[in-house]
Amino acid sequence: MKMLMGYMAGLLFGLGLAVSGMTDPARVLGFLDIAGAWDPTLMFVLGGAVVTSFIGYRLVFQRAGPIFGERFQLPTKQELDAKLLGGAALFGIGWGLSGYCPGPAIASVSGLTFPLVAMLMAMVVGWFAARALTC
Template sequence: MNAAAMRTVMGYIAGLLFGLGLALAGMTDPARVVGFLDIAGAWDPTLMFVLGGAVVTTFIGYRLVFRRTRPLFDEAFQLPTRRDLDAKLLGGAALFGIGWGLSGYCPGPAIASVGGMTPPLAAMLIAMVAGWFVARRYAG
């Protein structure tokens, strides 16, 4: 298998593991996210523990991976180089947060939940895909 195909396969495997982790953590249930945001009501701290686990895993993982001179399935590490904050980044982050808070879904759990499609999930997925097209149209 060539390097490009191997990168694609590894990307799919990573995505499947991510989706499985979200499902096992209960993050495919939008009520969990809404419950986390409801600090004055029936607050649900589950999301905080999932995010904390992700931060710890990433912290350890980066230290282990960057001991290597190159990734297993590519010639070099591909890391972002931009560090500036512009209106597009801040606006996109705000729209992401608003959509996540209103729907209870972010893209990972939304796609992992497709098997149990509901009208609110379908509306969120349609809005997400429309957002991708709008972002591509105005990117640059």
């Protein structure tokens, strides 16, 4: 049941990305183009996600435990370090250059384009590089 709920959450997330237009890299790049044809759509999508998460976390943490799991799995690390900041910088650079972040990129696989393939390949190389650097 836990795996099914994970798939359902992923499906809902992908559907939300598609409905909001966030699988279109031009929309993301339009948001980053503050000096040109600025597109504020991403700001509204992110705002909706923050409000939904804020309310959802308050409701969920009133429970003793998760419905489909044994315990809540929350990050324990709270300090900023070079790995976190470097990873965030690489993520932002990749997002700004391609217009894709991992969720929308995977949700867009059905319409493969060269930029999408290049981004997905770079993401996979990054996974292996991160694993090699942390071992």
